[in-house]
Amino acid sequence: MEEQTPISDKPTPSLIPRPPGSKTIEQCQSMIQKSLRTPTVRFLREHLEKAGCGVGENFFKAIYCDSQTQAQGGYVPGQGVRVCSNYTQLQEQVDRVVTHELILAFDHCRAANLEWNNCAHHACSEIRAGHLSGDCHYKRELLRGYTSLRGHGQECVRRRVLESLNANPNCAGVTGKDAMEAVWDICYNDTQPFDRAP
Numbered sequence: 001m002e003e004q005t006p007i008s009d010k011p012t013p014s015l016i017p018r019p020p021g022s023k024t025i026e027q028c029q030s031m032i033q034k035s036l037r038t039p040t041v042r043f044l045r046e047h048l049e050k051a052g053c054g055v056g057e058n059f060f061k062a063i064y065c066d067s068q069t070q071a072q073g074g075y076v077p078g079q080g081v082r083v084c085s086n087y088t089q090l091q092e093q094v095d096r097v098v099t100h101e102l103i104l105a106f107d108h109c110r111a112a113n114l115e116w117n118n119c120a121h122h123a124c125s126e127i128r129a130g131h132l133s134g135d136c137h138y139k140r141e142l143l144r145g146y147t148s149l150r151g152h153g154q155e156c157v158r159r160r161v162l163e164s165l166n167a168n169p170n171c172a173g174v175t176g177k178d179a180m181e182a183v184w185d186i187c188y189n190d191t192q193p194f195d196r197a198p
Contacts, residue, residue: 028062028085047193053109073097075104100133119171119179124187130157
């Protein structure tokens with residue numbers, strides 16, 4: 001997934017202003033440390049360890065992200081979870097990003113043949129992360145301006161999966177949408193390592 005994750009480990013450029021209310025790398029790193037103490041993040045880290053993919057403190061890093069990405073973070077295989085400080089304002093955002101990216105890391109760990117350039121693989125992991133991380137809770141959707149209450153969860157997951165797939169040059173447009181539809185049922189219903197969707 002590294003080639004499709006438009007994030008960088010470069011320090012915040014001093015000449016590029018941060019969006020209003022966003023955090024510095026240091027502030028965001030402190031927020032990540034708080035996230036590591038939340039029950040869901042602790043649970044996911046324990047299951048990564050059980051699956052043979054332990055993650056230390058250096059697995060999580062606050063970075064400055066390219067202003068064109070508008071991403072809040074990413075999982076980079078071999079490097080870990082990155083959280084975009086310049087698109088972070090609240091602790092709850094960091095908690096959600098860390099949870100989402102840990103689900104991607106869990107999928108990468110448990111599937112020996114997972115290829116992020118394979119649209120079905122990428123779609124499946126994003127479906128699971130969107131469904132299981134709380135990204136699509138109805139309150140978050142209302143704050144984003146989506147007011148549909150009936151079926152909002154699946155609509156949100158679909159929309160966010162397509163956004164992620166469109167960022168992958170191999171999976172943009174119809175290719176990504178077809179891949180998502182092909183794996184939807186099995187991936188949406190796969191709640192591992194949780195017993196059921198949180």
